[in-house]
Amino acid sequence: MSQYFNEMFDGASVRPPYSTLEHWAREMSADLRSLKQSEAEALFRRIGITFAVYGEGGDPDRLIPFDMFPRVFSAGEWRKLEAGVKQRARALNAFLADVYGRGEIVKAGRIPAHLVYKNAAYEKAAVGFMPPLGVFSHIVGIDLVRTGPEDFFVLEDNCRTPSGVSYMLENREIMMRMFPHLFQESRIAPVEAYPNLLKRTFASVAPQKCDRDPTIVILTPGHFNSAYYEHSFLADMMGVELVEGQDLFVSGDFCYMRTTEGPKKVDVIYRRLDDDFIDPLCFRPDSMLGVPGLMNVYRSGGVTICSAPGAGVADDKAIYTYVPEMVRFYLGEEPILANVPTWQCAKADDCKYVLENLKDLVVKEVHGSGGYGMLVGPKSTKEEIEIFRHKIEDRPDNYIAQPTLALSTCPTFVEDGVAPRHVDLRPYCLVGKDVELVPGGLTRVALTEGSLVVNSSQGGGVKDTWVMAE
Amino acid sequence: MLSRTASNLYWIARYMERAETSARLLEVGARNALMPNIGGGMRNEWESVLNAHGTLNAFLDKYGDPVQRNVETFLFFDRENPSSIASCISAARENARIVRTALTTQMWDAINTAFQEVREMERTERSALPLSDLVEWTLRVCALVRGTIDATLLRNDGYHFLQLGYFIERADNTARLLDVKYYVLLPQVSMVGSGLDNFQWGTLLRALSAHRAFNWAYGGEITARKIADFLILNRQCPRSIYSCVSGITDHLDAVARGYGKSSAAQTQSRAMLAELAEMRVDHIFDEGMHEFLSRVIGDVNRLGFAVHDTYLSGDIK
Amino acid sequence: MKLQVRHKTTYRFDPPTRSMVQSLRLTPSAFEGQQINAWDITCDAGDCPVETGSSFTEGAGDHIMTVSVRGEVTEFTVTVTGEVETSDCSGVVKGLRDKVPPLAYLRQTTASWPNAVLKDLARDTLIDLGTAGVLQQAHALSKATSDALDFLPGETEASTSAAEAIGIGKGVCQDFTHVLIGMARASDIPARYVTGYLLSGSDGSAHEASHAWAELYVAGLGWVGFDAANECCPDERYIRLGSGFDAIDAAPIRGISVGEVDQEMLEELLVDVAVTQMQQ
Secondary structure (H helix, E strand, O other), X not given: OOOOOXXXXXXXXXXXXXXXXXXXXXXXXXXXXXXXXXXXXXXXXXXXXXXXXXXXXXXXXXXXXXXXXXXXXXXXXXXXXXXXXXXXXXXHHHHXXXXXXXXHHHHOOXXXXXXXXXXXXXXXXXXXXXXXXXXXXXXXXXXXXXXXXXXXXEXXXXXXXXXXXXXXXXXXXXXXXXXXHHHHHOOEOOXXXXXXXXXXXXHHOOOOOOXXXXXXXXXXXXXXXXXXXXXXXXXXXXXXXXXXXXXXEEEOOEEEEEEOOEEEEEOEEEEOOOHHHHOOOOOOOXXXXXXXXXXXXXXXXXXXXXXXXXXXXXXXXXXXXXXXXXXXXXXXXXXXXXXXXXXXXXXXXXXXXXXXXXXXXXXXXXXXXXXXXXXXXHHOOHHHHHHHHHHHHHOHHHEEEEEOOOOOEEEEEEOOEEEEEEEEEEOEEEEOOOEEEOOOOEEEEEOOOOOOOOOHHXXXXXXXXXXXXX | OEHHHHHHHHHHHHHHHHHHHHHHHHHHHHHHHOOOOOOOOOOOHHHHHHHHHOOHHHHHHHHOOOOHHXXXXXXXXXXXXXXXXXXXXXXXXXXXXXXXXXXXXXHHHHHHHHHHHHHHHHOOOHHHOOHHHHHHHHHHHHHHHHHHHHHHOOOOHHHHHHHHHHHHHHHHHHHHHHHHHHHHHOOOHHHOOOHHHHHHHHHHHHHOXXXXXXXXXXXXXXXXXXXXXXXXXXXXXXXXXXXXXXXXXXXXXXXXXXXXXXXXXXXXXXXXXXXXXXXOHHHHHHHOHHHHHHHHHHHHHHHHHHHHHHHHOOOOO | OEEEEEEEEEEEEEEEEEEEEEEEEEEOOOEOOEEXXXXXXXXXXXXXXXXXXXXXXXXXXXXXXXXXXXXXXXXXXXXXXXXXXXXXXXXXXXXXXXXXXXXXXXXXXXXXXXXXXXXXXXXXXXXXXXXXXXXXXXXXXXXXXXXXXXXXXXXXXXXXXXXXXXXXXXXXXXXXXXXXXXXXXXXXXXXXXEEEEEOOOOOOOOOOOEEEEEEXXXXXXXXXXXXXXXXXXXXXOEEEEEEEOOXXXXXXXEEEEEOOOOOOOEEEEEEEEEEEEOOO
16 A cells, blocks of 8 residues: 555545546547647647746756646635635735835744845845735745645745746646547536736736726746746737837836837736846846836836735745744634645754654755755665755754655556656635636646656656536 | 837748748759850859859858859858858747747748758758759748738738838849849840840749749740849739839838828838839839849838838837 | 035946936935935936936835936936035934845845955954944944055956955945945844945045945944944934945946947946035
């Protein structure tokens, strides 16, 4: 018996949300399967969805493997997830509004001041300015893993510009084209409203100075960026312009884009580039990607930037530990979704425990990302563990540790049939006038047997994610 | 529409048209090379082609003597030559990728497939790729892209910027081809009207896929006057300067109508069209063919700048 | 003391720029040490239209304004004139509308980054002080900076970092300030870069009218100014314009101009500042 929770099987019986699929997969011949698989690949290539998940790098013309076996949630499971994700997104935004305003949570001693204010993602330039509706992070991507029927854990929050949502939409589009009968037989909640909701979210945070239908644009670092496809896809789906920094300029109180009909005022900018590059007059002076003067227009209320500069302080690994505390502090509620238990090496007791149990733990650098500076205890050699022991003893405050999670598995098409593979989930929560979550998300799957790493750069693939309608 | 998007569309068209011109020049060279060398001391045929292409010096620097194989490489495959067919199609595809969502699937498919095929050809043994195949492939691909534009694209401002790119590039190319025929291909004035002269005019017509059209329209012997009339003033010839400027004017008018704002480019192209409409072939020869063509090339160039300044640069006036 | 300022900055571009945008941190904010009686900023770009706007007060209390010019700019001039009433607060900045948590100023930048020399100097300076308070520590670091560097223009550049300056051993007010804030932050004392004007004394003690110094944060007292280049704390001869992490971040004028990318652009900068004491 596997130690991992299998999302399809409960012992020998098939769990209800998967009943149609179990039958479907069992009936599918190997020939049909490979035919469909190559059809899917051709479709992905045709629409040009070549894409590397942001920060993972890699060949921009590469396809991420698509697994046709959907991942399914029952309506009941989703209700809980939805409530939990929305709660977390609200708390993270309340935190951001607070730490760039009065800093009540710090004054109340619920989170250490230095973790927030000394943080590299804390933007001095954002202090004292309240963006429209007090929203800083308009798209919150919450990375979740499951370890049991009722056990969901938040692995990470993404408050800046979480990527991958184009996969959520394209995966569904392709599944509907290839297997229409599955959608007739099961009642699967649609995700296609996402671009409209996204546009509505942006429109709701237009600056007060905007007295007409707001003009929304997506700001991309350019067509060499690995996520360019997603930027152009979203712009197209929302019916808004995809601009580069050079297409925008600042004049007087506003920001304009260069069009064939002359300057056109821009009200909301969904930027897909990091804070550092937004405006060379405020951040990195050598940035050619941004718009000189944009931060001044933003801070004087002439344009809204989504996500707000400085939003990144909420998704820092050191801050992560305190998100449940944020939920309690700002919302007066108990957190619905649990954090992965985290030991902070900065605390003496925690550090002692971590050093004693290195072989069972995952140790991460506080400010690291993309799997760098990480120790996966059970997969490391004695030497590697000893090297890390010294690192932690040297600078305990630079490390946190978490248990190695038993990620759930989901049936996945493999060489010779169907086999369980580990999965995670990233739903995309929209925060504007309303807080909304389309029923679905991006399911990443580790295609290598036994692997717990779902990153596309390390052999990960993606799946369509179904939520059964009520 | 974003100025940069309009610019990308405009350049897709210019690069595709340029690729087509390069292919036609390759064809001209190949046919000329079949002609016995009767001129004594006459320049190399391939040298003339490169001259027409405006890349003779770049070629000589890199390859030395213009032998067919090297010219083929240079005009089709060489990525260092910005006007080579491979360069043009790659540049068109890169522009298309940037504005992917402003294109229809069919148009993107046509450009993207052409690009993938170029990459495939680059990996193919050259002996398997005779010149005629390379030329034919290019003309087919260019026709396919144009076809998808005509058949699938919305007639919005983006469509007009694409057409502007095509017509401006084509006007420039027709003028240059004519000029080269007149001044470069022909080494001595004494040869005007000679058999070689007529053969070259015929080749030029073939290169412009206008040989049969010319026969239908004029019939009989090929003369410089008829050719000039056909390729400059004829309103039925799709590559004549008149047709190109007329196309430019139509699309500039359509853009101005759509935006409710007339432009300097519009004024320029209308003036040019009015002059061509009044012009007779005698006027051209009175002025001097080369002088006239130089003036046309300059005018078209200025028109290109005006389009750029008004619509594509996004600068505030 | 009533001080009058006239500060003219001229940019010359050859070839002309196609457009330029600047962020101006050129308006002093009031606090106990200074009241603003009059202040005016004029921008002139010849025939080119100048747009000003996007003005606001930053979290750190500085007024910021944006100016943009379209068209072929060959010369651009910013002229500041004003009258400020100052008083000596021994460097303590009280009553400034400043919302940025002091801890945010513990972050080092490239310009302030302390190398081993700076770290050692900071440690050696503070080690003898025993249990002295932060204020004494701040004074000691400022004095150590004054001792470590000779004031000598022309030895360093605008891009010289604290670590480079300490190596050279000479510098101007910008270098003194970077060295001091680099050492302060390394010692866990929040520190920031301040720009402003200084009345040149007839005694020759002060060096420049356009000036920069540091502010270090002392819990209980607040931000306190230290002018290591002049070995003193700012008094009634100083007008405080604004602050930031370092010289670039705090720059009174931060701009960018767009021109021919492939051509060497000649950008000439002329600054003319006069601060005079008014007759009472």
